[in-house]
Amino acid sequence: MTDATPKIRIRGLTKSFGSKRVLDGIDLDVMPGTSCVVIGGSGSGKSVLLRCILGLIAPDSGSIEIDGVDILTLPARRRxxxxxxxxxxxQNGALFDSLSVWENVAFGLMAAGRRHGARMPRAEARAHAGRVLEQVGLDPSVGALYPSELSGGMQKRVGLxxxxxxQPDILFFDEPTTGLDPIMGAVIDGLIVDCVRRLGSTAIAITHDMxxxxxxxxRAAMLYQGKLIWQGPASALLDSGNPMVDQFTHGRREGPISMELRR
Structure with a gap:
């Protein structure tokens, strides 16, 4: 892979549920070591896009390349x-209530069937989890607690x-600040940026929080009615020059985006 090759390259991606087309020809490039934020209203297809990349949903057509390889055409094991x-x-942490914090953090490292290296022994995994907890601003002693004993902000940190x-090549963030007050939201965002830079990872986040x-x-992109209607620098989100993006990012009631009210 060269620097000019996107880490993630999506072309012509479509997905329908019955008669409703949720993704309608998505083209998106995310370059190595960069973060792309996807915004859009509820039902615009943001979560479906992530689930297609993760292999949780099979798209109807199109390609999803990681490091130049279309993962949709790979045999199941290679995919x-x-x-x-x-x-x-x-979005909601999705921590396992029955596992301690350190077991949640190290779950993937100890999981059966890991293909990238051997399963990590429990003692080593616990020590590693403590080091990772420190990276997100938590004392390693938190590892002995259970998710129910943590505040919402601490649960987000454990999820991170x-x-x-x-140390993944790619990181996905699903509404990372949902349910947090503005100060804690800023703290979590700062941790996300620090972690992405430290790892050199490529990131995609979906959010309603401008x-x-x-x-x-x-970079940023906006989904509307299954299409990416705008892409540009994230710094330009509030001054994009696109009427739909401007209405959404400023939260204006009046504008080109039609709102269907359900009664």
Missing amino acids: EGAIEKIGMLF ARAIAS ASARRIGD
């Missing part, structure tokens, strides 16, 4: 190996620690 390069911070524990989008992203 799973490619997807194992991805770390994921889920789990996402970076295997402050978060501008803090996390190098």
